[in-house]
Amino acid sequence: MQSNPARSPFGNASPDRPQYLRTVIVAAPSLLALVLAYGFIVWNANKGFDITDESFYLLNIFYPNRNIGAVSEFGQYLGLFSDFYPHNVPFLRIFGVAFILCVSVYYSIFASRYLSSQFLIRTLLIIAFAISTLSIFRFWLITPSYNTFVLAGAMIVAASVIRSINRAGLLGEEIRIADALAIGGVLVAIGRPTSAIAVGGVAGLWIACVCPYRQTLRIGVAAVCVFILLFLLHAAFLGGGVEPFLTRVNFAKDLAATLDAGHTFGDAIGRVLTALRDVPGQMFSTPSLAGALVTLIVFFIGWPPRLHLNEKRMAQSCVAGVAALVAVTAYSTHVVQAVSSWGNLGVRLVLLLLGQFLFFKLAARLNGETFPKSNPEVANSSPVITALALASIALVAPFGGTGVMIGNSGTAFPLYVGSALFLAMAIIPPARWLLRVSVIYLLAFLPVLFLFYVSMMPYRLPESMSHQTNPITLAGSDSPILVDGATANWVNALRSGALEHGWSEGTPLIDMTGATPGAALVLGANAPVTPWIVGGYKGSKSFAASVLAAAGSEILKDAWILTAPTGAAKNDEAVLSEAGLDFPSGYEIAAEVTTGYRKEKQLLWKPVRKND
Template sequence: MANINVAVEWESFVLSILGTGSRQRLDCFSNVVARLLPVFSLVTSGAMLAFTIVYSSYGFDLTDEGFYFLWLAEPAAYSIHIPVSFFGFVYHPIYNFLGGDAVALRRVNVLVTFGVTWLLSVVLMRQLLPHSNTKSISFAAMTAGIATTSLTYFALWWLVTPSYNSLTLQGMMLTFTGLAIAINYYSWQRLLGWVCIGVGGWLVFLAKPSTAALLAPAVLACLMASGRRNYLAICGSASLAASLTLACAIAIDGSIRGFFNRVLNSIGMLDLLGSGQEFNKIFRIDNMNLSSREQMIMILIILMIIVGALALRRWFMLSQVFTVSGFFLAPIVVAYLLWPNAPALGFRGVVLFSVPAGAILFIALFEWRELKSLRPMIPLALLLLVAPHIYAFGTNGNYWSHGSAAGFFWVASGLVFLTPLLRQSSDVSLLCALVVLLQGVCAPLLVQAVKAPYRQESFFSDNYVDWNLRDQGNVLVSNGFRDYLAEVRSVVEQAGFAAGNPMIDLTGRSPGLLYDLKARSPGQPWFVGSYSGSDALAIATLNGESCATLANAWLLVEPGGPRSLDESEVTQSFGANLVSDYVLAGSFKTAAGAGGYAERYSQRILKPSRVAQEAIEACERARPSVHQEAP
């Protein structure tokens, strides 16, 4: 009460300085702004979504993205999964439905990600704002704005193509939607929540088993701590996830044992690679590694959250100031997204962690007496707080940086921590202002991702032309990439290479070339280079292929390349000699920036020259313990 009285006294003092009628003028202006702000917020959300969709037609990364596309095109062609994931089987029907059109597939991925996030935002905010009109434009604008913070997933590397990462995020969104419903809703709605938990958990397992292994006990702990100890419903949800997984196992391998062996073999191969994703290396605590700029931005966001929370309490005219700030920032964000030469502000999505940090600090300073009313929501708030790390668990990258792709969960956690305050308010316009300010943080992340996309040139360049990727739809690539891809196609066509022929990529960084050529990569989609076990993994994987396939396989090599495998060692493993058993089909230079390297390297395509039967017999002699027939 003391704080409120002081605020009222200061507000009266300021109004006395501004003169007679200032209250009426200020209230009139604030009312106009409050009515227009939801519309401005919707426009800002639409601009961020449109920006992501438009630039999803740009670029083609030859490494990770090429790997994703090979998995999507033929998931059943591979028995080894590095990393351990089954995302290709989930997205393959969509890939076929869209005819393999890369741009359409990317845009569906963007819309699905945004859609499930919007659903979660609506479910959460209906609980946190029980007195608001959930059918109003203001509510729609606020929840859509919150959902646009999920677009920072694409801002991390600008790999918009569906992958195990996107499926993990989408599955987690669905799981948390179900969790929020199960905790706070009643009757038939709660049943829907349990179904969402089961389906979401199943998707997360298929996408990334390591994340599923953490998510399952975390969700269970949240339910127990929230007092939702409906063991029948919990068992039903778990049974649904298990049933869907078993059905997939039978569909993929014909038996549960076969699927189990596939998982075990993939884990063994992952250990052989030595990429840092081994079991004994994924349990770790990483540093945030904040730059001075990021530290400053995080402090500003914390202050913004505290000021916004005080504005919700109608403290010292802050509600008007905060609303007006959001009102004027919205067109600035839109203009920034439309600006072709917009500067990159140089910070990472990890700064979104300051949203729950600011909310917790506000509760500690101003609302600590309301902790009792917050207690039922604390388990959900804490689970959302650690969700980005659950998402990142198992990767060989920094957990903070990788987890920032799921930075939406930090935003949601901050909002849940503010539950006592939000439940006392019905003014959605103030939350729209807060959302616009958060969009002012997220929009620069999208812009700098497009200015410096993963292992490619800036998309803001005029140096982009159409390329008919795999003859299944155009993507925009740089002139250098277009010339590179066109030269490779010309070489293989003149050499007599046919779609569906096997080709072994020993460059360690060019699965995208194989995808564009419609080649089949024996063993696995990408023989990734530069790791201590890259050669050993390639040999072990190819040992599982039939000798008939390897006898007819072409080679893509890059002597002296930055990630090249040992061509001689790998080919000797199936009885081939790199010099005497292949002829040069053609050579070419990589595009500048291909695979993340500015230097242009020489690559060659080698065509098998031996009689097929002779090559098969040599392969069988090289590995006498393995006798396989052509599939």
């Protein structure tokens, strides 16, 4: 009697059918990590209150029409939900988490489609990409912000670039690519318009480098037309009309230029030298290098003992791709950002795209490929080109913001993960599925571990999340949130002192501390022009003067003032006198408080007589 062949311990071992049992066993830990990580965030959605960045985001959401000095329009959209759930911070946080998770699933489906045809690997990839999106909460800022829209849009744009590089140009596919590019571009523009310019330019550059000219032209024209249509609809229905929308954007742009003023050419040269010196340290401190290092390690571990000629060229292409990735990182994020204080935005963008183009050509030369325009899939080098494109989009996503681009680009970790995985899957043969699984798990668990780490040292909170146990309510809110003891004392003292001196919601408040927009949120104040008069920059005094001038004398004469006599980011109080206010002689101290974060002494001043 003929015996039955031995069965695989992981179920059906036939290569023609998905090995479901093995998939369940191998994917279960990653799925559990996904559920626990997102569940941990949702469980803590009612904890913590940052008086700086997060408060600025919440003021944009709860009072989007008051903030005429914000070039970012994310508050217009999230403000729609605040009409149904007024000032409900936990709901907004959970909504933001759900929104970015849904977009990450969209991105992961398209990325995994071109990474592997194996059912097990594709399942793990989708879960890994969803987990990697946790990087946006790397400072435990889970309230949705402009960064949420920038990352969501960048992932949609990246998915379109992946499709354009790895798929033949059918007309229907071109339209879908163009539509996704436009939708992603609008989302990025809602978050930060300068990022939309950079992300769109870099994505267009990579598509133009690998697609035939006519196909590139069709995609580009369709994407631009859809983008303009969507943005006009946004401006007309949520921006109060196209003309008021453009007026608000131009005003915010002028304020940003004022804030960044005061630097000389010599300052820029010094910043360039400092940036170049700091390249190694910055790269070791961000996920970009982590992705490159993981890929290099995998390259040496997974090197087959005998390579055919084509496999050798692929391996060389991958190594060259990693080298180009590091070079693009150093150039794009340091040298260009270093001259941002004096360079025109258009000049900076040209430099950025020029650098991307030169490194693309360098990678092409190292790979020994000519990248013929007649071949949209670029022969065997499409994984390398896709990896470089994803890394480039991630690197330029913070373009136009404050701070160092390479550090801020850590928010786009899902794109870095995609870059590393395209290289890794190209290097590791499908037969070595265990090594492929190990790489995916390594990249997936990094953000999970970091998430639990930052919960113990959250950004701009004096205590860990476990110490957020004191309930407070924000002005106009019926949903309490839990904060640490020091923050609760600051909130209660500020509010009680203001109420004892006749404070009422909607009263104007001028924050001269330079870093406490949370005061307006606690008191329910009307912050003229912008909720955050940023301090600590060379152009901060001019910025504050511009805000006060735009507010007008009628608002200023009734405004209360918050100061920080010894604050590190305080604004120059001389601008108050220059604006016609009799400060401090025309005011009395209504409250003297100390913040939890920064441990900064602050004074709340009430006008005792009308200013002339």
